[in-house]
Amino acid sequence: MTDVSLVDIELSQRARDRVDAVLESGYLADGPEVRRFEEAFADYCGVTHAVGTSNGTTALVAALEALGLGDGDAVITSPFSFVASANAIRHAGGTPVFADIDPETYALDPESVESVLDRRSDVVGLLPVHLYGLPAAMPTLLDIADRENLFVLEDACQSHGASVNGTRVGALGDAGCFSFYPTKNMTTGEGGMITTDDEGIAERAAAYINHGRRADGNGSYSHAELGHNHRMTSVAAAIGRVQLERLPEFTAARRANAQWYDDHLNELPVETPTVPRGRRHVYHQYTIRVDDRDALRETLSAREIGTGIYYPTPIHRQPAYESLSTAVADRPHAERAAASVLSLPVHPNLTPPEREAVVAAIAAHYDSAADHGREDHDTGHEQNPGNAHAHAHAHDSKPDHEYDSP
Numbered sequence: 001m002t003d004v005s006l007v008d009i010e011l012s013q014r015a016r017d018r019v020d021a022v023l024e025s026g027y028l029a030d031g032p033e034v035r036r037f038e039e040a041f042a043d044y045c046g047v048t049h050a051v052g053t054s055n056g057t058t059a060l061v062a063a064l065e066a067l068g069l070g071d072g073d074a075v076i077t078s079p080f081s082f083v084a085s086a087n088a089i090r091h092a093g094g095t096p097v098f099a100d101i102d103p104e105t106y107a108l109d110p111e112s113v114e115s116v117l118d119r120r121s122d123v124v125g126l127l128p129v130h131l132y133g134l135p136a137a138m139p140t141l142l143d144i145a146d147r148e149n150l151f152v153l154e155d156a157c158q159s160h161g162a163s164v165n166g167t168r169v170g171a172l173g174d175a176g177c178f179s180f181y182p183t184k185n186m187t188t189g190e191g192g193m194i195t196t197d198d199e200g201i202a203e204r205a206a207a208y209i210n211h212g213r214r215a216d217g218n219g220s221y222s223h224a225e226l227g228h229n230h231r232m233t234s235v236a237a238a239i240g241r242v243q244l245e246r247l248p249e250f251t252a253a254r255r256a257n258a259q260w261y262d263d264h265l266n267e268l269p270v271e272t273p274t275v276p277r278g279r280r281h282v283y284h285q286y287t288i289r290v291d292d293r294d295a296l297r298e299t300l301s302a303r304e305i306g307t308g309i310y311y312p313t314p315i316h317r318q319p320a321y322e323s324l325s326t327a328v329a330d331r332p333h334a335e336r337a338a339a340s341v342l343s344l345p346v347h348p349n350l351t352p353p354e355r356e357a358v359v360a361a362i363a364a365h366y367d368s369a370a371d372h373g374r375e376d377h378d379t380g381h382e383q384n385p386g387n388a389h390a391h392a393h394a395h396d397s398k399p400d401h402e403y404d405s406p
């Protein structure tokens, strides 16, 4: 029996030491450590400003507020994402409108965005999601936004360090938002970041996450606008600074695992990830697509191999979205993806024997399906790949780690 977990989080002694130093300093909430992390993260993304937040969701809400989203304003986003992408639009007072995804990249399809824009005149912005670590079709989306005078807010929560033609995500649109949840490519426990080259956006976002406080020389209790408390803690920033230093090493390991899967899955009946020219994938998830997803997942689970389904229900099909008039339309590519995607372990600590076990289990699954097909053929029964593993040991199909990746 193997035991290959989908997620493996590791904090170095350096991170622990830096947390200790922060605890010693007495800054437990906001403080200089957060400023240092913001500076380092802005530098890493190639932008002039970064604002630390309590998580990726609050980063998105604050960025939308800073972009001036008005009540009821429509924002086009992807229905195939973690629900936070669309929830943030609603929390900021806007209306999410779902375009369909590109079936190859799982990201917002520019043609579908165009067809939404043909039908609606109330759209003020685009919120593309760089799903699984692969950037969306940013050059085309940015051209559309330019032409239509829309803002572009990148949901980069899953794509730290990904890039398009050499420019890192978070530096492509008007602003970008990141999550540092434990399953992400780098973590702070809970935490988020807004990146932007626009000083006004950075100032408004920083004020929003701090109850609208402005440094206006009038003392610290001047609240220019309504805001919230979505601040990052200094403890989170201490962990984040060390994780950011290690991000290139984490990314290289993820990309090496992904390359190995690409090379070793190509003979099997699975669709491996597509990476369009010019885009750098950082493999937050290595997601394959198969016809018999649930049966394959059961086979892997029986061999103690953790897998994930991101996401089994498109956002427009979620009960919380039933009341939205924009949620009812069909989004066939998102719906097909929800029924067929399966994410394999790709984390930086995955060992060669572990990834070999993953590929061996997938190969065995399809060998056995082929055997069943041959037997069925011999006896004149129709082949049903979906049932090929009905005999497999029933197993809890949830990954065994306590964190289920959003």
Ligand SMILES: Cc1ncc(COP(=O)(O)O)c(C=O)c1O
Residues within 6 Å of the ligand: 055, 056, 057, 058, 081, 082, 084, 085, 129, 155, 157, 158, 178, 179, 180, 181, 191, 192, 406
């Ligand atoms: C695509 C996407 N958007 C937004 C979020 C929200 O981030 P958080 O969980 O830090 O609030 C996440 C992850 O959790 C995500 O994967």
